[in-house]
Structure formats: C-alpha cells, structure tokens
Amino acid sequence: MNDRRPPLDGIRVLAQGLVWAGPFSTVILSDLGAEVIEVESIQHLNPTRTQMRHIPDVVMESVGGTYYVNRDPSEGFWNRQAWFNYGKRGCKSVTLNLHSDRGRELFIELVKHADAFIENNAAGVVDSLGIDWDVLHAANPRLIMVRFPGFGITGPYSHHKGYGSNMEAVAGHTMVRGYADADPSLTPASLHGDPNAGAHVAWAVQAALLARERTGEGQLIEISQSEAVMQHIAYDVLDYTFNGRETGQRGNHHPAFAPYGVFPCAGHDRWIAIAVASDAGFAALTEIIGAPELASDERFATTIGRLRHRTEVNAEVGERTRAMQNGQLAAALQSRGVTASALAHQQEMHEDEHLQARGYFNTITHPEAGTHLYPGPLAKLEHTAAVPPFEPAPTLGQHNEYVLKGILGLDEGAYQKLIEDQVIGDTYLESATA
Amino acid sequence: MPGPLEGWHVLDLTQGIAGPYVTKLYADYGAEVVKVERPGAGDVSRRIGPFPGDRPDVDTSGMFLTLNTGKRSVTLNLKTRTGRDILLQLARHADVVVESFRAGTLERLDLAPERFAEANPQAALVRISNFGQTGPMRDFSADDLTAYAAAGILQVTGEPDREPVALGIYTPLFLAGAIAAPMALAAMRAAHRDGQQEVVDFSIQEGLAGSMDRGGPNLVSFQYSGALMVERRERVLINALPNGVFPCADGYIQVTTQVNWFDRFCRVIGHPEWITDERMRTNLNNPLEIGGEVEMAFYEWLLPRTKQQAMEEAQAVGWPLSALNTPADVIRDPHFRERGFFVDIDHPRAGHIELPGLALRFSGTPGELRRPPLLGEHTFDELQTLGYAPSEIAALRAQNVI
Numbered sequence: 001m002n003d004r005r006p007p008l009d010g011i012r013v014l015a016q017g018l019v020w021a022g023p024f025s026t027v028i029l030s031d032l033g034a035e036v037i038e039v040e041s042i043q044h045l046n047p048t049r050t051q052m053r054h055i056p057d058v059v060m061e062s063v064g065g066t067y068y069v070n071r072d073p074s075e076g077f078w079n080r081q082a083w084f085n086y087g088k089r090g091c092k093s094v095t096l097n098l099h100s101d102r103g104r105e106l107f108i109e110l111v112k113h114a115d116a117f118i119e120n121n122a123a124g125v126v127d128s129l130g131i132d133w134d135v136l137h138a139a140n141p142r143l144i145m146v147r148f149p150g151f152g153i154t155g156p157y158s159h160h161k162g163y164g165s166n167m168e169a170v171a172g173h174t175m176v177r178g179y180a181d182a183d184p185s186l187t188p189a190s191l192h193g194d195p196n197a198g199a200h201v202a203w204a205v206q207a208a209l210l211a212r213e214r215t216g217e218g219q220l221i222e223i224s225q226s227e228a229v230m231q232h233i234a235y236d237v238l239d240y241t242f243n244g245r246e247t248g249q250r251g252n253h254h255p256a257f258a259p260y261g262v263f264p265c266a267g268h269d270r271w272i273a274i275a276v277a278s279d280a281g282f283a284a285l286t287e288i289i290g291a292p293e294l295a296s297d298e299r300f301a302t303t304i305g306r307l308r309h310r311t312e313v314n315a316e317v318g319e320r321t322r323a324m325q326n327g328q329l330a331a332a333l334q335s336r337g338v339t340a341s342a343l344a345h346q347q348e349m350h351e352d353e354h355l356q357a358r359g360y361f362n363t364i365t366h367p368e369a370g371t372h373l374y375p376g377p378l379a380k381l382e383h384t385a386a387v388p389p390f391e392p393a394p395t396l397g398q399h400n401e402y403v404l405k406g407i408l409g410l411d412e413g414a415y416q417k418l419i420e421d422q423v424i425g426d427t428y429l430e431s432a433t434a
Numbered sequence: 435m436p437g438p439l440e441g442w443h444v445l446d447l448t449q450g451i452a453g454p455y456v457t458k459l460y461a462d463y464g465a466e467v468v469k470v471e472r473p474g475a476g477d478v479s480r481r482i483g484p485f486p487g488d489r490p491d492v493d494t495s496g497m498f499l500t501l502n503t504g505k506r507s508v509t510l511n512l513k514t515r516t517g518r519d520i521l522l523q524l525a526r527h528a529d530v531v532v533e534s535f536r537a538g539t540l541e542r543l544d545l546a547p548e549r550f551a552e553a554n555p556q557a558a559l560v561r562i563s564n565f566g567q568t569g570p571m572r573d574f575s576a577d578d579l580t581a582y583a584a585a586g587i588l589q590v591t592g593e594p595d596r597e598p599v600a601l602g603i604y605t606p607l608f609l610a611g612a613i614a615a616p617m618a619l620a621a622m623r624a625a626h627r628d629g630q631q632e633v634v635d636f637s638i639q640e641g642l643a644g645s646m647d648r649g650g651p652n653l654v655s656f657q658y659s660g661a662l663m664v665e666r667r668e669r670v671l672i673n674a675l676p677n678g679v680f681p682c683a684d685g686y687i688q689v690t691t692q693v694n695w696f697d698r699f700c701r702v703i704g705h706p707e708w709i710t711d712e713r714m715r716t717n718l719n720n721p722l723e724i725g726g727e728v729e730m731a732f733y734e735w736l737l738p739r740t741k742q743q744a745m746e747e748a749q750a751v752g753w754p755l756s757a758l759n760t761p762a763d764v765i766r767d768p769h770f771r772e773r774g775f776f777v778d779i780d781h782p783r784a785g786h787i788e789l790p791g792l793a794l795r796f797s798g799t800p801g802e803l804r805r806p807p808l809l810g811e812h813t814f815d816e817l818q819t820l821g822y823a824p825s826e827i828a829a830l831r832a833q834n835v836i
Contacts, residue, residue, distance in 0.1 A: 004628055007620035024646035028613075032620045051692070058719060063670060066663040067655040082654035082663070087646060133797075152795075157769040160749045162690070164647070166756035169688040170745075172764035174679070177602035179593070184686050184758060185679040188591045188666075190601050192609050195646040199609075202616035204794050206623065207463055211438035211799045219438075219798035227775050228793035230764065231455075231500070232608040238496030239484035240761040241788050248760075252579065252600050255483070260579070262588065262597045269666075271598060273583035334574050341580035343589040343598060346652050346662060349643065354571040360640055372657040375644030379617035380566070380635040384624040434694065 002387045006033020013205065014039055014110060015091070016119040017198075018047050020164065020191065021148060021225060023087020024198025025118060029205060030090035031377040031386050037092045037114075037403060039107065040396060042425035043099065043432055048087065049078035049396070051434045069369050078396060078428065080369040085393040089364060089374065090386070093394035094403040095424045098129045103423045106408065107131060108139045113407050116144040116205050116218075120197075120225075123149040123158045133220045143218040144208040146201050152224030164191035167226040176236045180251030187249065193229035200228050258306035259285070262343065263318045265326035271343040272326040274317070274333065282306065284336035288329070289320035359388075366392035397426035437464025437801025442622070445521075445528035445557075446470065446505060449477040451578070451604055452638055453534025453562045454501040455611025456618050460530075461504035462792055463801035468524060468816060469502065473509040473836060476809040477502070486784055492809050494784040497604070499806045503779075503789065507807035508816045509836050512543050516835045521545070522553040523820050530622040534562040537572040551631040558621035558632045562614050566637030576638065582606045585642035587649055594666045606642055613641040671721040675699060676732045679758065684740045686758040689748070693718040698751040703735040777803045810836070 011034040017026045030036045040046045045053065055064070055073045065071035067082035078084075094110075097103035108131070111117060117136060119126060126132045126147070136143055150167045151157040157170065168174050168190055178187025204221045212218060230237065235255075239245045252261035254275065259282070262271050276282050279302065286295040294300055294316055299309045306313050321329060326342035333340035344352065350361045350373050358380075361373040369392070377385060404410045404418065418424045439460055446457040446469040454469075454477065461467040471477050479501060480492040492498075508524070511517040522545075525531055531550055533540060540546060540561075547559050561567055564576035565584070574584075579600050582588040587606075592599040614636045621632040644650040648664040655663040671677070675691035676699075691699055696718055700708045708714045717723040736744055741757035748755035759767060765788075770776065777791040791803050813836050817827050830836045 004624065004630070004632075007624040007627075007632075020646040020651065024650075027646075027650075028616050032616070051694075056719070062672070063663060064672070066659045066661040067651065069658045071659050080658070082658045083646070083651040086650050086654045151769060152773060155769045155773040157749070159752075160745075160756070161752050161754040162756055163754065165688050166690065166754050169756040169758045170764075170767070170769070172759045172761050173602065173605075174688065174758050175686075175760045177600060177605070179596065179599055183679075183681070185681075186593055187679065188593075188599065190591070190605075191647040192601065192605070192645065195649070196609050196612050198646055199612040199616060200794060203459060203612075203619055204796070206616060206619040207438040207794075208796065208799075210442070210619075210623065211440075211796075214441065215798065217798060219796055221797070222795040223793060224773070224775075227770065227773070227790070228612075230770075230775075230790050231793065232605040233602055233761070234500045234608075234790060235482075235484060235497060235603050236761045237764060237790065238500060238787075241765060242484055242486040242496060243488060245484075246760055246762055250600070250603055252597070254579075255603065262579075262583070262599070264597070269589075271583075271589070273580045273588065275577045275580055330574075337575070339575045339577055339580050341574070341576060341584040343583040344586040344643075345589055346586040347656055349586050349653065354565060354569045355640070355643075357569040358566055358637070358640070360643070369658070372654065374657075375650050375653055376640070378613055378636075378641045378644050381617070381621055381624070382633040382635070383630070384621070384628075384632055 002383065002385060004383045006386055007384050008032045008034035011035065011209065012037065012114045014114045014117040016121055018120050020083065020194035021197040022120045023048055023083055024195040025201035026091055027087045027089060028199060028202035028378065033386060035092065037094055037399065038088055038394065040093055040095050041097050042095050042397070042422065042427065042429050043097050045428060045432050045434045047434060048084045049081050053428055053430065053432050076368055085366055085369055086374055088393035090391040091394055092399035092402065093397055094400055095397040097423045098131065100423055102421065104130055106404070108135070109408050110403065111136050111143055112140045114143060115209065116146065118146040118201055118205065120148045122161060123153050137218065141217060142212060144205060144212065144221070146204050146221045146223065148197050148201055148223040148225060150225045152227065153222050164194045165189040167193045168229060171226040171230045172237065173229060173233055175248070176233050176250060178249045180249050180253060184249065193225050196229050197223055197225040253310060258303065258310040259313045259317045261314055263321040265321055265329065266323055270326050272321060272329055273341050273343060275339040277339065279303065281338045284338050285317065285333065288332050288336065289317065289324065291316065291320050362388040362390060364390050364392050368395055395426065396428070397424060400424045400426065435800045435802050437462065438796055438799040439463045439465035440799065443528045444468070445524050445531045447531065447533035447535070448562065449534060450479060451501060451607035452611040452614060453532060454479065455608055456562065456615045457505065457532050458501050458503060459615050462803055464799065467505040469505040469507050470510045470521060471507055471809060473511050473834060480809065491783060499784060499787065500789050502806040504804035505807055506812035506816065507810055508813045509810035511835050514835050516830065518543065518545060520820070522549060524816065525550050525553045525557060528554065528557050529626060530558045530560060530618060532560040532618060537563040537565065537567045547631065547633050555631055556625055556629050558625040558634065560618040560621055560634040560636065562636045562638065565639050567635045578604050578607045581638050581642060584639045585649065587642060590648050590652060590662060590665045592666050594668055598666065609645060610638040610641045613645060671725060673719050674717060674721045674723065674725045674728055676729060680736060682736050682739055682741050682744055687736070687741050687744050687755055688758055689755040691753065695753055698753050702748055702751055702753060703731055705731055779803070779805050781805055782808065
C-alpha cells in the first residue's frame with residue numbers, strides 16, 4: 001500500500017560496498033528507504049562493476065561476460081553490470097579520488113552530512129586513505145561506521161585477502177558439505193557468506209541508529225564475514241564440541257530423515273527435493289510413486305531402518321521419480337503432507353505462477369542497461385515499503401552534481417575545478433586499476 | 435553489557451531456524467525477547483540436536499542452544515482461549531512480534547494481525563514463512579533443502595553430470611533468517627515512529643532467491659545476457675593460474691589467483707624468473723599453453739606444506755589462499771581464538787558449553803551472548819509481571835494452558 005514513509009526515510013548512508021556482500025547491504029538499505037551514496041572513483045575500478053578497464057573478448061565470451069548486458073564490451077560496460085545494477089538499485093554514485101587531498105577533504109565533509117558509512121574494502125584500506133574511524137568519528141561524532149572485511153579488523157588473518165569461497169573455507173563451511181563420496185575439489189562454492197554479511201550490515205546500521213537515539217553517539221561496528229557465516233554450520237561445530245564427532249561432507253543426507261535428498265525426474269536436468277519426516281509420510285510417498293510395496297519392506301519400516309538403509313531407500317525412490325514430472329509430483333506429495341519441492345530453474349522463475357502472484361519480479365529501466373526484470377524487495381512491508389517502479393542503479397559518478405553542489409554546496413567554479421583535476425568524473429581513466 | 439537494542443521488547447513466536455535467528459540477533463544485542471513455546475515439547479529445534487553425549491533432552495539440543503541465546507522462555511498453549519488472551523497481554527509490552535508459523539496459522543488461531551494491532555498499535559508484526567502469506571504455494575511445507583530447491587539455487591549447485599547438492603545441513607535457513615532480520619528491525623522502527631502497526635510478509639523462498647550469492651546475480655545475469663553466471667557446468671579455467679581446491683600435506687586449501695597477482699604468485703612458489711618471462715606473461719589467460727607447467731610448479735610448492743603454512747605464506751603477500759578448515763580446526767583456529775569468537779556458557783543441564791559468539795562487534799554498545807533458557811523457565815515470572823497470582827498460575831498449569 002505504501003501509505004506511510006519508508007522505514008529509513010531521511011537516513012543517509014555512504015557506501016563502499018563491494019562485490020556481493022556490500023551490494024547486498026545496500027540493496028536492502030535502499031529498498032527500506034535510506035539514501036545510499038556509493039563512493040567511487042575514476043582512478044580505481046569498483047570491483048562490483050569490473051576488475052578490468054577493458055574486458056577482452058575472450059573474457060566477455062566466457063562466464064565473465066554473462067553479467068554484462070548482451071556481453072557488450074564497449075565503453076561504459078561498467079554501468080551495465082548485473083550485480084551492480086541489482087545491488088545498487090535506488091542508490092546514488094559520487095566519484096571522489098580519495099588518494100588526493102581534495103577528494104579526501106570532500107569525503108570528510110560528506111561524512112558530516114551522513115548517518116552511516118559502510119565499507120568492505122580490504123582491512124587496511126581506510127587507514128591508508130586516512131579515513132579510519134578516529135578521523136571520521138572526530139568529524140562527525142554521530143556517524144555510524146560499519147566495516148566488514150572477510151576476516152575482521154583484528155587477529156592474525158585480518159590482512160588476509162579473500163572472496164566468499166576463502167571465508168567459507170576458513171570458517172569450516174566447505175568441509176561439511178558437498179558430495180559425500182567425492183573429494184572437496186568437487187564441492188561447489190556456496191558464496192552465501194557474502195549475502196549473509198551484507199544482511200547483517202543492513203541490520204547493524206539500523207541497530208546503531210536506534211542506539212544513537214538513546215546515546216546521541218555513533219559507533220564503529222565490525223563484522224567478520226567468516227564469523228558471521230560460521231553460525232550456519234553450528235550443527236557440525238556443536239557436534240564436534242559436544243561429542244568430538246566430525247561427520248565430514250554430508251551430501252544430501254539428513255541426520256534424522258530418510259528418504260531425503262534430490263531425486264531425478266522426467267525431462268532434461270529436472271529434479272525434485274523430498275524430505276520424508278515420518279512413517280506416514282513414507283507410506284504416502286510410496287503410494288504416490290507407485291511403489292506401495294516399499295512401505296511394507298522390513299528394512300524401511302521405521303525411520304531408524306530407513307536411515308540405516310538410506311542408500312537403498314533413496315535408490316528405490318529415485319528409480320520411480322525418474323519417470324515423473326517434478327512439479328506435479330511435488331504438488332501430489334504436498335497434498336499428502338510430505339515436504340517436497342521441484343528444483344526451480346532460474347531461467348524460468350520470472351514465469352513462476354506463485355512468484356508472479358506475489359509480484360516478486362519487477363521491471364527497472366536503467367538509462368544505459370535498458371529494461372529488465374529484477375528480484376523484488378526481499379520482504380513485503382505492508383505500509384512503508386518502497387513500491388515499483390524502482391529507481392535504477394546509478395551510472396559511475398551520476399550524482400556528482402547532486403552530492404557536491406546539492407549536499408556540500410560547492411559552486412559551479414569549484415565543481416568544474418574538481419572535474420579538471422580529475423577528483424571527480426563520470427568515466428574511468430585509461431589508467432584506472434583494480 | 436548493554437547492546438544497541440537495550441530497552442526494546444520482542445514477543446517471539448518463532449520456531450525452527452530462520453525465525454529464531456531473527457530474534458536471536460535482538461536478544462544478543464540487548465533487547466528483551468520473550469519466546470513463546472508449546473507446553474511440553476517447545477520449539478522444534480529442541481528435538482534437532484546435536485545433544486551432548488547423544489542423549490536427547492529438550493533443554494540441551496545444540497541447535498536450540500545456539501539459536502536462542504539470551505531469550506526468556508514462556509510456555510503457552512495457543513489452542514486455548516486463555517492462552518491466546520495471555521499472548522495478547524504479552525503483546526502489549528512488545529515493540530515487535532515475530533512469528534514463523536505455517537502461513538495462515540495466526541488467522542486460524544484467531545490471532546490475525548488486527549488482533550495484535552488492537553492489543554498494541556505501535557508494534558510491528560513480522561511474519562516469516564516458507565512461501566509467504568499469499569500465492570498458490572503459500573500452504574506448502576518446506577525445509578532447508580526444499581526451500582533452496584524452490585529458490586532456484588539448488589539447481590545451480592553441484593556437478594553437471596550429477597544430482598545437485600545441498601549447502602550443508604540447515605544452512606539456507608540461517609541465511610533466510612539473516613535476510614529477514616533487517617526487515618524486522620525496519621518494521622519495528624516504522625511502527626514505533628508512526629505509532630501504527632507495520633506488518634512484514636517475509637517469504638524464505640523469495641529471500642533466498644534474491645540473495646547475493648548465486649541467487650539475485652544469477653537471475654539478473656540471465657536477464658542481461660541470456661546466460662547464467664553460475665550453473666552446474668563443466669569447470670572452466672578462468673585463467674592459467676591455480677583456482678579452486680587443491681590437496682596439501684594435511685588436508686585441502688582453497689585458492690583464487692587472478693592474472694594481475696601473477697608476480698606475487700611467482701615469488702611465493704619460488705619461480706621469480708617467470709615474472710619477466712614473456713611467454714608466461716602473454717599466456718596468463720591461456721591455460722592450454724602454460725596451465726600444465728604452472729600447476730606442476732604450484733603442486734611442488736603446495737604438497738609439502740600444511741594448509742596453515744601455505745595460507746600464511748600466500749596471504750603474507752596478498753594472494754588469497756585459505757585453509758579448508760574442518761570443525762575441529764575451526765574450534766582451535768588461532769584467528770578465531772585470538773578474537774575470542776567462541777563463548778563459554780554454563781548451562782544447568784548441558785553443562786559447560788562453547789557456542790559461536792557475536793558476529794557483530796559494536797564499539798559502544800557491544801551486547802553479549804547470554805545463556806539460552808530451559809523450556810518454560812520464565813513462565814512464572816512473566817505471568818506474575820502480567821499480574822497473575824501464584825494460585826492462578828498454578829491453575830493455568832493444571833489446565834495445560836502453560
């Protein structure tokens with residue numbers, strides 16, 4: 001309905017929210033109504049947009065090109081990048097060369113007009129730029145700063161570089177999942193440590209805003225992405241601390257349920273996930289897949305029996321599901337109280353009946369990327385949510401004028417001088433580096 | 435230590451994993467969280483385990499313990515009218531009510547959002563469910579595996595010639611909880627600001643589908659180029675340098691090597707002469723040309739080293755190589771130890787236990803990890819605060835309301 005102001009109306013957040021963790025925090029904050037300003041530069045490539053000033057054809061034709069509109073490498077491709085344009089929808093972009101005195105000075109001025117600054121640069125970057133907590137806190141005691149590098153800002157690994165896959169590895173995640181019968185080189189990267197950290201950042205900013213209403217003071221918040229994701233393997237960590245047990249790679253097995261897992265269905269690469277949690281559920285499953293004799297098989301009579309013979313029972317189920325249509329089978333199982341879901345194909349999700357009924361996908365028209373469907377806000381707020389059409393993500397430096405003249409009050413002469421001195425701009429310099 | 439949410443009150447009707455993670459954040463960071471559980475059985479996570487010594491006990495399930503730190507537990511039978519009356523009295527003191535029943539359950543209990551608004555117009559109601567409160571699939575049940583399947587991400591997880599593979603037990607539901615958490619806080623803020631209820635409909639499927647891993651970026655990539663960024667495809671070498679998981683002396687490591695890190699790579703593995711080798715430099719994106727010799731040299735360096743040694747040497751020069759820790763390694767890991775991540779808790783039934791600690795470190799208002807409650811531990815206290823006399827409380831107990 002949107003008959004009231006969005007929850008974060010009037011809150012201004014500066015961001016250097018990079019790759020996936022950063023953009024996930026900014027899309028949530030922006031969807032909730034905060035004014036989010038991404039602070040970029042024309043000297044340094046924003047890794048969310050690109051790691052290369054020019055993208056070679058060989059990369060554009062490979063996986064590295066899938067997230068650019070039509071794999072088009074022409075100038076401005078960095079404004080046509082999928083994760084950036086999703087994660088920064090509704091945000092603004094200012095360029096400031098923070099390696100220059102003037103750029104740094106203007107950034108600190110901007111901090112005085114902001115409620116929060118969130119950043120997931122490598123751990124040492126804000127210190128080397130002279131925009132660390134002490135400096136920013138002195139400039140604006142009400143500022144909330146959230147830092148979320150991979151391993152935190154203290155401790156022996158604080159300088160470690162890494163992407164999601166590195167953080168998950170150290171947090172113990174990679175070794176407790178993946179195919180139970182293969183070595184971990186076949187374990188797919190999960191990368192969900194990134195959105196997990198980003199969501200926590202969006203939470204932390206708001207918690208600190210509430211604290212500020214009470215104390216009048218901002219604060220520094222540190223999130224180690226690897227610690228935040230460690231919660232997710234609590235079952236295995238606690239099984240080790242309680243019982244000294246290490247189960248290793250679990251594949252699709254569940255410790256308490258069988259049959260359980262991902263089963264083949266009719267069609268190319270079609271699958272169903274089924275979780276049988278009771279004897280009654282097992283009986284219903286066997287009926288629906290046309291194998292009632294399995295329910296009276298002694299080995300499978302109880303949960304304990306099915307767990308002991310999980311390989312056999314899963315194989316029996318898979319033999320039958322192979323000829324069935326996964327959506328119909330899931331609906332039939334659900335109607336009998338058995339938890340099941342067809343594996344959705346992302347290529348088809350925008351046509352999914354349920355998601356359509358809920359208005360999940362929304363069109364955004366971006367001045368350079370064109371018109372596309374994007375996943376909707378990740379929660380529906382009845383009265384205070386942003387409603388479509390959403391503002392597109394910003395092009396590089398699109399809001400330089402708004403920020404520098406509008407917020408900081410620079411006059412035209414001073415603004416032109418910044419362009420001349422390459423403190424600001426709207427295209428990457430030829431010499432720009434990652 | 436006071437947390438940032440000191441002074442805020444939460445009425446927690448969640449169970450399982452995603453919902454309790456939302457209210458755990460509230461509790462760990464200072465809010466008072468009153469958790470309502472079914473008399474006798476309590477939250478379903480009390481049955482999940484793992485249990486110390488493998489002895490099932492509603493008060494020692496590891497998943498319950500880690501997800502319910504610092505909460506107060508009140509048992510209440512919501513199928514009774516008295517139970518619902520007490521619930522609405524508790525709601526009067528709450529700034530936010532969080533529930534994670536099957537969609538439509540509150541309505542069936544005669545506890546529709548309007549009932550909460552009548553009891554307390556300034557509180558938000560956060561509804562977390564598998565598929566949302568509307569739509570043709572709203573009544574479907576789900577668990578972590580099937581929710582991930584419905585969110586589209588399971589399909590792109592695994593090897594191309596095999597079945598898709600899960601993310602690890604319960605993991606997607608923790609992520610769903612983390613995504614719901616900022617929505618809950620925002621709704622609480624808005625309801626408080628406006629003095630009017632705000633209701634959140636959070637669908638676990640939608641949260642996961644748009645999440646910034648293989649979810650949202652994949653969906654948008656497909657829109658942009660007609661191709662998915664991540665799928666169960668044959669592994670493609672992104673360049674001629676080591677990327678992925680490799681065995682070492684005592685386990686495995688994970689490494690990412692971009693071509694612009696070639697110099698540091700060469701120095702670490704003992705081939706500094708490659709830095710100026712023209713044939714190498716011009717073929718960094720050409721695995722067919724130099725990939726074999728590069729990998730051979732990498733293994734010669736890696737195989738004699740432990741995962742910890744390899745990680746230290748590589749990371750010292752900014753090359754992201756990381757140990758694949760097992761749970762045992764994680765518990766002992768020097769980094770997490772030095773940062774004091776794991777927290778000791780004394781629990782009356784589970785004994786001395788160690789739980790993953792606070793992932794958010796607030797400099798001014800840190801919050802703290804507090805002991806999770808026994809089932810119904812605070813029923814008496816909470817009812818007394820509402821004004822019930824001890825004899826009335828005893829009667830409610832006898833009637834199986836609490």
